[in-house]
Amino acid sequence: MVDAAVLAGCRSCERGAQQRLYELSHRQVYRLMVRMVGLQDATDVTQQVFLQVFRKIDQFAGHSKFETWLYRLASNEALQHLRKGRRWKFQPLTQEPVSRHASEEDRNENKELIERALSKIDPELRAIFVLREIEGLTYREIAEAIEIPEGTVGSRLNRARRELQQHLADLGWEP
């Protein structure tokens, strides 16, 4: 948990506090980035997110949870990265060549299908869906992170799920 002491330390640019904040939150940021921009760019974008966090820490007013603010910076960074068009070739994790040994872990072909389906939907819908399903945010937190009205979160999740179902069906998935 990123507490007030860590935040205060980050505000005065203390390296120890910055490192603590990183240790407490880098896994969730990286996890979101892998799903949003793909494995090959996830490290770079995660790095950018933390540089932004340290640069903008004064702007965190404490009205919401720190995590929600962090997800907002992270989602923004991911969406910007995708908009820049540097990576049109978003490749889901398991489409990449894997060695025979790694394939043991990737036995479940459902994983590959859902990753491919995820890579096909609109990035903003993807962010909303991932924040809900993987990060477990509430609708209010998603609304704050993505900066959309809370009342529209449900309809977007409806759309995300239906589009995912459609892509899965196109990929030959049978429930």
Place this chain on the structure above:
Amino acid sequence: MNCLEVQESLAAYFDGEIAADVRSIMETHLGRCAECTRDLAGFKQISVMTRALQTPSPPDSLWAQIEQQLDQQPLAVSAEQPRTWASLAPRLFALAATVVVALGLGSFIYDSWIAQGEHPRFAVEFGQYVDGFRRDPIAAQQIFLAKYESQLVDPQQAIQHVGYHPAVARGLPEGYTLVSTHVVKMPCCTCVQALCKRSDGSTLAIFEHDENQTTEWFGDSPETMAACHDKQCCFVQLDGQLAASWRQGTRHITMLGVEDAAEVSQMVAWMDENKAPLPD
């Protein structure tokens, strides 16, 4: 509530983000509507599949990279003296004298990655790969291949991509098995990378490439030359592991994760014995 209304609120219902009274109305509808119930089951399946996804851990070196960036901002003003080969020379000299002992004892000296070549960012990435390789070669391999344009090839077919038969197309010495062969387009060069296993299950990576790449790949990690079989080999001491590179015919071979000079000598001898041209 009709089907359309239920469908509109289905996500909110599924996510538990709906008022209790609406919830009970929806439950009544779902109890007698197969279509809406099927949609709800679809949401559940997608949710289960998504939650089952696993994410690899971020590289351990990520914090160091961030720190470096944080440091660079104030440093950009004061002209920091770059580290040069000259400043490293005394240390390298001392290392050269002790390398035989170091090889035997496996006591390695950690040296941070400093980009010396033309592709500083690549040097950092390659450093991460090398660092990861020591801990989990298979995971490091996946991350490495994901970074660059790479293709899994049959070693005999690699010639179609690189214009030559790589050494591994002729097989490997006894006690080694080939796990995979990739043609990888890195910023510095296109190489053929073969992942091999020893009989004890440990992993070795063999790169074949056109130019000498030890500086580009390993930055300023300590190097020393030693004779292996009939060749001068460059040994690079990495954090907890060893790499070796030598000229083989018109190209260069670099092995990552080598055990000792004896292993390199054996590999050099084997490649020399098995260099007869293969039919194209």
